[in-house]
Amino acid sequence: MDTYFFENRDFFANRIQELEILSKSARKVDSSDESEExxxxxxxxxxRPLTEEEIGWDHIQGVLRDQFGAANIYEPRRKVNGKPDLNRTSFTLDHVYGPEQSTKDIYDDRAQELVQFVGGxxxxxxxxxxxxxSGKTFTVSGMEKLVVDKLMEENMSGKxxxxxxxxxxxxxxxxxxxNERNPISVLEDPFGAMQLVGVLEKNPTTSDEFLRIIDTAKELRSTESTAKNEQSSRSHAICRIRVVNKESPNSPEGTFLLVDLAGSEASADTQHHSRERMAETREINKSLTTLKDCIRARALWSIGRGEASQKHVHIPFRTSKLTQVLKSxxxxxxTQTCKTLVIACINPSILDVVHSKNTLRYAEMLKVPVxxxxxxxxxxxxxxxxxxxxxQAWITKNSGKPPINPLLLAPRENGLQFCRLQEDEFVGRVLLTPGVKPEQAKLLYYKLWALHIDSRALMNGPAAPNETKATDAALKKTRKTKAIKxxxxxxxxxxxxxxxxxxxMAMGVDTAPKDRESDEVRWICSVVRPAPVTNGAYELFVAKQRAIxxxxxxxxxxxxxxxxxxxxxxxGS
Structure with a gap:
């Protein structure tokens, strides 16, 4: 096909331009087809852009980003009569970044919020x-530098x-x-968390020191020459960054995982490989398939989180070593919320559109429709x-003292999105309000979930809001008729x-001799006082008792x- 392409290069270049113009005028945005992330x-x-070498060889761009944010692939083919033609395939994902956009653009748009999330x-x-x-290592290396600069910036030092x-x-x-490529292992502890055994952790204090450590690690990474790349990564490289907040020792530590996956290869690229290299390629493809299954299953669970009808989701992380390491x-x-960003890197050359289509198909399978x-x-x-x-009204009413700023806790979220916030993210947002302590933040989170859990019983009924007071009164009346226990x-x-x-709190019936005429049963009760932390919490004093x-x-x-x-x-409060 390479020879056929060069023989008809001008036709393919002109035809791609014609089809792009036609797609711009013919395509209409249908809001019903849009899906949430x-x-x-x-x-x-x-x-990525075409390399100087590819331009020198007269390659043309076969993967383009259209004005609607889709990635269009133009695949050259030969008709039965021998004439050239193109097949056009379009892929729509959360965002498509063209060759003119830099790593900094992607960081500002997508990755910066991940860093802030880790900091919380x-x-x-x-x-x-x-x-x-296709530029995976280039992208991850650029992201690592931007992430390090943000984490190590001056206003964060010492904290x-x-x-x-x-x-x-x-x-x-x-x-x-x-550590000189020393072998390490991963083991599951009694709490179900995966622990790295034998890994060496370093504690850089400046951005330059951090980046020097990363450069040292790159020199030891396993690479091999392939038909597509003289230094192809033949392993998955993982940089794990842990962020510990010294000002709040009880706060959970943040974790950032930057994963440069091994380059995928099609069967045509492996025909000259040795037996060892073939086995290596099979292991890479197996781990990538398992990774796809885990990401997709996690996304399916994330969509249903907070719903009364949510079903069990099986995540096959034990199938490969890569997914075992990333189990958390x-x-x-x-208990920690994990935000995931997948960047599918594409080689734009028309001679590599078969690989590019496979990459986009893989990425498309990760995108679960909401x-x-x-x-x-x-x-x-x-x-x-x-x-x-x-x-925001509920936050204002239930936050206690000092009042929690609802604009910091839920600036845009509706009720469903608010319930989907996990505890660490919820608490991190609450603590943005000056003067608020972690105990108050956790108490508000538990109040929300107590209300949310109780509301599940109402989800199957058509009860209207105006029935709330009558229902509450009926419940109160019922409670008064209950026997004391x-x-x-x-x-x-x-x-x-x-x-x-x-x-x-009722402890038990008072069995002491009666010194009065009334036959009323008396109960020994323990005192319950409001907790000093915030409103809505109470502390039990078992030793302080009263008979009533x-x-x-x-x-x-x-x-x-x-x-x-x-x-x-x-x-339920």
């Missing part, structure tokens, strides 16, 4: 995938500790690139029905309040113990 996963395409105690992962020679390690995954083997980024049981559901009418008891104004909480009437104690008539224990309060804050919270 998966909340935690973005899949983008980067088309979250987890981010950036993966570069593509054919060998954070930065720890980093770099290693490669080659088939089922792993090597430490900061896929694990749906991980289903459009019929919106449910607003119900103040169901957070997933809230608009942004309702979310040990462990129940009760709110006292004003005349029974002593020393500011409004709530008691059962008839005065008629207003039950639903409190449940929270193992994180070690306080009692009002259920």
């Amino acid at each position: 998966v909340p935690d996963t973005a899949v983008c395409v980067r088309i 105690g979250g987890m981010s992962m950036l993966l570069a995938y593509g054919q060998t020679g 954070r500790d930065i720890h980093m390690c770099i290693f490669e995954v080659a088939g089922s083997n792993m090597y430490d690139l900061l 980024a896929f694990d749906v049981n991980n 289903p459009k559901a019929k919106p449910r009418p607003y119900d103040e008891r169901i957070p997933t029905t809230w608009e942004n104004k309702h979310v 040990p462990g129940m909480f009760f709110r006292l009437n004003e005349q029974d309040i002593k020393d500011g104690v409004e709530i008691l 008539d059962s008839k005065r224990l008629n207003d039950e309060v639903k409190l449940e113990y929270d193992i994180h804050t070690r306080y009692y919270l009002i259920k």
